[in-house]
Structure formats: structure tokens, C-alpha cells
Amino acid sequence: MTEEWTPGSLRELAFGYMSSGVLLAAAELDIFSTLDREPASAPKLAAMLQADLRATTILADALAALELLEKREDIYSLAPGVADALTHDGSDNQLPFMQHHANSLRSWGRLAEVTQSGRPAVAGPSIRGPEADHVAYQEIMDVNARHAPEVIAALGAFEFNHFLDIGCGPGTWAISLLHAVPGAHATLYDRPDVLPITRKHVEAAGLSSRVTFLEGDYLGDDPLPEGFDLVWISAVAHLNSRQQNRELFAKAHASLRTGGQLMIRDIVMDDARAAPFFGAMFSVTMLVRTETGGTYSFREFEEDLAVAGFERAELFCGERPMDSVIRARRMDVPPK
């Protein structure tokens, strides 16, 4: 159903940046972890944050107005439920998402000019610095991978001896695949700045003996090793243009043995491209933050896979938007 919009409901929609802005600034400044260790007055909080006193007071009062903090006799403490979600040691820590959104917010604010130019508006690093921003991004991958075992189980029983994970990131999906198929071996492929994080996770999972690490950039000219029976490409396709995906899929095709399969985990949009909602928003994030990224429909994936030589593309709709999986097969040797 189409909503009937009123000036009132539109004004409310337009106001959303205020509560977002207050919550995300508090996450960037790590106010919740700070007050979780010890409730504090505004002067003390400002000193701990090394921030301006007047400004800290205003922000803390706004957080209290939103009921994210409690204020009693000028001492601020966390409201119930906040510590679980918004502190480093929280049982359901969402801080990496918040810190990532804080950067995203600055790019989204430039959406009008991005639409005119078609070029991203990548804002500078947050007050936390580029390294901390990168760590938050990797942590998001970790949080997303909490659902990996169930997503993999939903794909049905599958067998492989040796799989290649292109753009493996922290390796959490590969680890789940190795757990699902005992005895299989994995080759994990990513850039040199990512692989140390991957190694750490693989070692912690006790799987080092079943993993080969391979440095490289899938957008570069280096060919990939051959003979795999599964190639796994997770949350990578949305970083690319369709042309880049065709090249990536062609490389994947060449690295598979005949009969081997490619699995792509990503958002898959409806043909009209306005659903799922999360995907439509994610497309905008890719627009404002990356040179080429976007989200694609099954039809577009199918076409790009066919161009790369794949056959029999099928879609497994995920419970969460980023957890849809497309599977396709290499059926014969490509023409030389």
C-alpha cells in the first residue's frame, strides 16, 4: 500500500537526522563505554573524553532527553539495555555498526551533489582516525558472520574438497564452510593488508592446517589458482560495477573444475529494485561511498554469470537481506 503522506508525517521524517546524529556522535566519542565504567557529571565526562565542557553538557542532556542516558542530580549513567548494545564489552555489541554509520552519515548528507556528479562523497576519517574506522568495518563483518552457520545449512548438503574464497575478509565465512565440511581444504584470497586479520581468526578457530593463504587483488591482472570445486564470493559483488563483476566471475569460472560451483552471497534486489528496503538503502550507501558499487537483481546476476560462462544460476533467498545466495555451475571447459 502506498502511504498517504501529510506535511506532518514528512516533517517527522525530515527530523530523523537529529536522533541519529546524537546517538552516532555518542558512539564515535564512546560515551557509553566511558559512563558504563563509571557514571559521571558533565565536567568529569568532558575531562575523560578530552572534549569541550559546554558541548559535552549539551550532548549528554540530549542523550538524557532521548532516554539513552539517565540524569540524576547531575550525574549521567546508562539507561537499561544500553550497555549491552553500545559498549565494547556489551553482550550484543552494536558499536561497530554505529561507528560505521557515523562515517556513512557524513557521505549521505552530500547525496544531492553525488546524484548530480555520479561521484562518491567520501568524507574524511572520523574523530577516531582511519585505523579505528577500518577496525570497526572489519568488526561488522564479524558480527554479520554470526549467522554464517545457519545460512550455510540452509543451502542444503554440499560437498567439496577444496574451495577458494575470493575477498575472504576476516575469514569467518570460510571458517563456517570448513566446519560444515570436515576434511575439506580452503584457499583464502585477499589483499595483503587484510590477510593478517584473516590468519588471526583462522588460527583462533584451530583450522590453520586446512587453509592456504594467498595474497592478491581480484581486480588486478594476476590469475587465480585452478582446480577448485567451489568458489565462494561473499559481500564482494556489491563493491563492484556489473563490468567488474563479469571480470570477477570469469576469473572464478577459470579457477573452477568442470562441474564446480560458484556461490555468491550478497543482497539480491527485486526486479523493480525498490525492494528489499535494506537493499535500496544499501545501494545509496554504495553510491555515496564507493566509485563503482551497487546492488543487483537476480536477473542482472544471471546475465553477468552467463557472460562469464556459468550455467544453471539459482537463488536462495536469505532470511536477512545480505544473506541471499546465488549458485551457478561451470558445466564444461570454456573455449580457448
Next chain:
Amino acid sequence: MTKEWTPDELLEISRAYQRTSLIMAAAELDVFAVLAGEPKSAEQLASDLEADRRATAVLADALAALGLLQKIDGQYSPAPGIVEALTADGEASILSYVLHGASCARSWAHLADSVEMGSPVNTGPGIRGAEAEHAAYIEAMEVVNRQSAPEVIASLGPPTFEHLLDVGGGPATWSIAFARAVPGGRVTLFDQPQVLPISKKHVEAAALTDRFTFVPGDFYTDEALPSGVDLAWVSAIVHQNSRQQNRELFRKVHVALAAGGHIMVRDVVLDDTRTSPPFGAMFAVHMLVRTDGGGTFTFAELREDLEAVGFSDVELVRTAQDMSSVVRARKG
């Protein structure tokens, strides 16, 4: 009762900027006016907007996901209610309010920096330029108050004045409502020269020009305000100022008033916790990211600053959750 937060509720708040940014970008690009006549494809829309094709398609699809546009067979059109509210000529247009919000949201995006430094971050203007953004800001004040101004004035009891001074009168929304409530009363509207054309436009539309005098000036730098008035209306000004700036402003108003005249200050008034009304606490953040020393104040603070320059009988005559609390005080 204090609520118990769940991670999903917090994530929902953290993502609210996305919906906001979409409506604002569409307003800045004037997407809804371009689509008001007939449905268009992304390609046509991009060409009409002189914008990038891929980016326009992504924006239009996201607006459709949000329900602000409808997409049928690849053709986009505004959803019901949108043309009325979000085009300049719409009958209930809030476009200027949304445009002003777009510029504000860019400042809010740097809130963490502002908290560290204690001052606003200059983000530069958006695609419409600084002048257009300032005009939208003035017009936004009309959008916010057009409905409530007569109600608020009526709630203050039967208004009486012979000569009203509207300090920083902006789009004249309040002085027009006062002039209508007091037939025969005269109004002097004081604001910066670049604002007065907007004020005059609204006064003309209300057919009240013969009862108005427009005086250009700047209450920060001018030594004196137009004087001899019996009521001074200071609406949504004090939150832009530090307390010291407010005392200086109140002193100038005190000089401008005839003996026995009144000042009325309309603004958000915080209670002593400073966290209520919630709107006031959020608005203080707004002033933090947009002004050098602005904020929101308690009644006790406003009374102290009014009394410091000689006002008496300071009363909180109207209490509201929004910006329409009113403090009144008397000269002499």
C-alpha cells in the same frame, strides 16, 4: 518510567539519517517538482535534473523504497500527498523547511567534532548555494509557525498594543498574526536587509502593508532598535545567543520600549534538569553545531538576564513542549 532498550531499536535510530537524507537530497534536487507533471523513467529524470544517470536511478529507487515515489513499469511519480507538501507551489508546502533541514543535517553529521572542539564545523553550502540556503532558512520559519502563531497569540489572553516591535521578525508570521489579533495596532518589523524582501512579500500577501514599517538593521551591531513601542516581540532569537548576548539584546529592547511597555520572549524554555522538554535538549545540540554560543535556557536564567537590564514582573506566561513557551516582562 525509563525504557529498556533493545539493540534493534538502537540500530533503527542510528539509521534514521538515511531516510532523512533521501527526502532532503530529493528536495535539494527538486525531484518532486520534476515528476509532478507526468511519470518519468530514471533516464528522463536524470536528464531533466542534469544529473548522473546511474546515481539518479539509485536515488529514485531508494525514494520508491521509502514510499515517497511510486515506481510502475520503470516510471516514477510522486506518492499521494507529496506534490502538495514537497514542491514550491504545493498548497501545503513545507519544502523550505526540508531544504533548511538538509543544510542543518550536514552540520549535525559533524557533531562529534563539535563536541571535542566546542564549536561548529563549517561544512560549506550544498548544491543550492549559501544564498538560497539562507532564504530557505527564513522561509522555514514561516512553515514552522504558520499554523500555530494565531493559536499561541490567542492563548496569551486578549493582546493589546498600539505599536509592536518584532525584533528579528523574519518572514513576519508572528507580526501578521499580531496585527490580525489587534486591529488598528501598528507593527515595526526589524531584521537584516537581506531578510526584509521575504518579510514584505508575506505582509503584502496578508494585505497588511499599510500597518507595517520595515526597518533594516542588525540587533547585534546596531546601537539602538526602533523605539517608542509598547510591546516588543522577541521570537526564536534568544536560543541563537549566549547569555551575555541576550543581556545586551534585552538592554536594547528595554531602551526601545516606552515606560510600562512589555517584552515577550518566545522560545523553548528548559526545566531545571535541562533534559526536558526533549525538543529543547535536542535544540541545544542544534545550536551547538550551528552557532558559536547559542543554547537553550531555563526560566530562571532568562529571568535573571531580563532583570539584570532593568525589567520587572518577569513571568512565564505560556509553557510548551516546543518553541512556543513565552516569557513576559515589564519596563518600569
